[in-house]
Amino acid sequence: MQSLASPISTNWAHFARRACRAQQPLHLSRPRCFHKGPRDTVTSHPHPDEYSFERLRLQPSVLAALRLAFPSIKHPTPIQHRFIDAVLKGKDVLLKDKTGTGKSFALALALLSKDRGAPYKAGDGAQTLPITSLLLVPHRDLAYQFYHWIERIHHHMTKREPLPSLAQVLVRDSAATLEEHLAPIHKTPPHILIGTPQMMLDIVQADPTALPLDRLSTVVVDEVDYLIETVPNLPDKFLMMKIERQINRHPGPTRLLLNHIYSASNARRKPYQMSQMQGLKGEDHRRDDSQQKPQLIMMSATLRNHLKRFLLADSGWFTRDPGMFVRITGDASVHYPKDLKNSSAEDHATFALGGHGIQHHVLVVSDKGSIANIEGAAKGPERKPEEESKPSPGPNSAPAEQPSHSVSPVVEEIDEPSPFNAHAMEAIAASFALDVPSVALLVLPADAPVQRAVYDLRLLGVNAHPLDVVKDEKGKTHLMRRDFDATAENPTLLVSTLASTRGLDLPELSHVFILGVLDDGAVDSYMHVAGRVGRFGRGGKVISVVADTYEEVLANGHRKKRDEPRLMWTLLKKMGIKPVKFEHFD
Incomplete structure (x- = not known):
């Protein structure tokens, strides 16, 4: 070792x-993209000046708080504009765009601006508000990223309800029991519930009344390519069949939840899926055909063809109502910044x-x-003249002076060899x-x-x-x-x-x-x-x-x-x- x-x-x-820090200038450029509809037809774009939060149907309280909470955010990017518009119009959305274009932040703004459902009588007869939106994310830190954004916007709202009634996070915590996790939701059902699929599935199995799926108006799956397993395109067809059998026998928690929510209209549902859904404990929240399916939003920076094929053709989760499903795809082609037109x-x-x-x-x-x-x-690119004059210490150079800043202390010595x-x-x-x-x-x-x-x-x-x-x-x-x-x-x-x-x-x-x-x-x-x-x-x-x-x-x-x-x-x-x-x- x-x-x-x-x-x-x-x-x-x-x-x-004292080191030579070759810092790249950080260019702020507006990402450009185009919007594909259900049949992959490119829609026309508004002029860049028409991209504004005021033109979207964000709630006035959310818009005013956004200006105070995030003053550096002046205008939505084109992809954010189309995304927010589609969400607030109640359309099912399959969104793919490169990293860093603000998909998640736009989603938070849209969910905050959705109407809260009407109160209903819970199992004990008491009037309660429904959980409007269910947001599924792959890990705890991403859940709290959404929560911190909402928390900051909530802080700047003039007339605001308590934060727990606006948003809550449910993720696994070994220090708390499931009952302790459920207590805040029972006390104050949130407008937006954020959590990991496995935690949500645990709740449905343990106490379906805590998460009444039949009352949801929106379901969001972020990082969908990570949360929904599909069979990749491989040269070995037998290996593909083996993977498919494994997925059928042991579908992941996201699949089980979505099958449970959208089962009534899933005409292509496989027998294994029905048995898995019947295995969920507690009351069966599957709706009949006359009930409205909740809006479904799926998003990621990467969507492989085999996953898109499953989502659009085989899953049965997305609506088939004309005009109520939209694919939004960011694409750098023909929309590069001018200085990239003739670049490498x-x-x-x-x-x-x-x-x-x-x-x-x-x-x-x-x-x-x-x-x-x-x-x-x-x-690499040529360095600026002022940068070239700075010393660039090599691996065997000695420091000219001790740093004035303190370095994070090592709390205790570890004897085990490092991996x-x-x-x-x-x-x-x-x-x-x-x-x-x-x-x-x-x-x-x-x-x-x-x-x-x-x-x-x-x-x-x-x-x-x-x-x-x-x-x-x-x-x-x-x-x-x-x-x-x-x-x-x-x-x-x-x-x-x-x-x-x-x-x-x-x-x-x-x-x-x-x-x-x-x-x-x-x-x-x-x-x-x-x-x-x-x-x-x-x-x-x-x-x-x-x-x-x-x-x-x-x-x-x-x-x-x-x-x-x-x-x-x-x-x-x-x-x-x-x-x-x-x-x-x-």
Whole structure:
């Protein structure tokens, strides 16, 4: 096992103040897109000046609070305008657009502006308001991101109801029982209920009266490609059949919930689905054909053809009423900013990931600790003359002075060896100290221990913190801050995993670091992680740190050569992206 740190590596954070930070100008550009209707016909677009929140049917109290809560947000993007308009008109929506275009924020505004259902008599005879909207998200932090946005808008409403009656979050918490989770909902049913599918399914099974599905007017599935499993298109047809059988035998919680809600009109429902729905405990909330189905909204930055085919042709969840279903698809073609019209394929690909001017770097660390750009990386953009005059310390340089800022202390010593490649962690610490002006994010593989990574990075002098928007007030702050160009005295590195990163909007991020090749080189996983920078067309850097070819020990004891640089090169090539040299390691 390699050592955690070396005398050289502990100096990296000391370069933070004096290092050459090659900061990319952060361009604010309006994302352009087009709208496809149910038959994929491109609709006409209003003039850009016609995109305004006033032209939408947002409730006056929500609009006024938006201006106070988020003063930097002046106008909706075209995709937000179409999305909000469709939601408020009660249409079913399948939305796909690149990361960073404000899909989630637009959804929050639209749900807040939907009418609350009329009171009804609950099982005990008391009058109660229904839960209007059910918002399903893949993980806890994304649920609280929606909640914090709503909380901030609610704070600026002049005549406001109590926050619990407006929105509540239901996610798993080992410290609380299910009954304790249900108590606030029984006491005050929220207008918008946000949570993970498994938690919602647990509630339906344990106490259907707490979540009366027949009273819902809107159901939203965010990050739908992550929450609904489908059979991918594979060369091996037998493997496809095997996957389909597994899904049929064990459908995920999102499928079960949607089948339960939309079962009456699902003419193509499979027998296994009926048996699964009948297995839900408690009262059967399936409605008859005369009842109105709740509006269904599904959204993600990535929607593969096999998932779209299932959703549109096989699931039976979307309405078939003429004019009540719309597909909204963001597309950079013919709508690029003028300065991208004649640019390279790499520029087009990075814009498709959500931003303009995003640079993708791949650093390769050897087993001896050397750090180099991946072979074949293109030369980066020329640095400005004033930047060239700044010293650019190399890996063996000594710090000119001790930093005046304090580094996050390591609370206690850990004796167990680290599961992380020490040289890779040193490369991340060095790149962070040399290049990050304020806030960056490190994304680890889904099963990696976040706390141990934070510990290792703090030993290297990095101001590292686990990303937690629930318990950590700083994590909540990072969701709200809009000071894009600020330079911090002691920059922050937030640490999370692939599983808890999807959908999060951290506007001030300028850099995303990726440790290793995520998800065995899956394009969608890289796109979602890389999309944490470049929000609303801004620039940024995505830096993948991979180990040179090494032997991996498999579960059965066999050894397999893992060539991470080759995997990364293949992954980027699939997206039409050529990595750029990270100038500090030429």
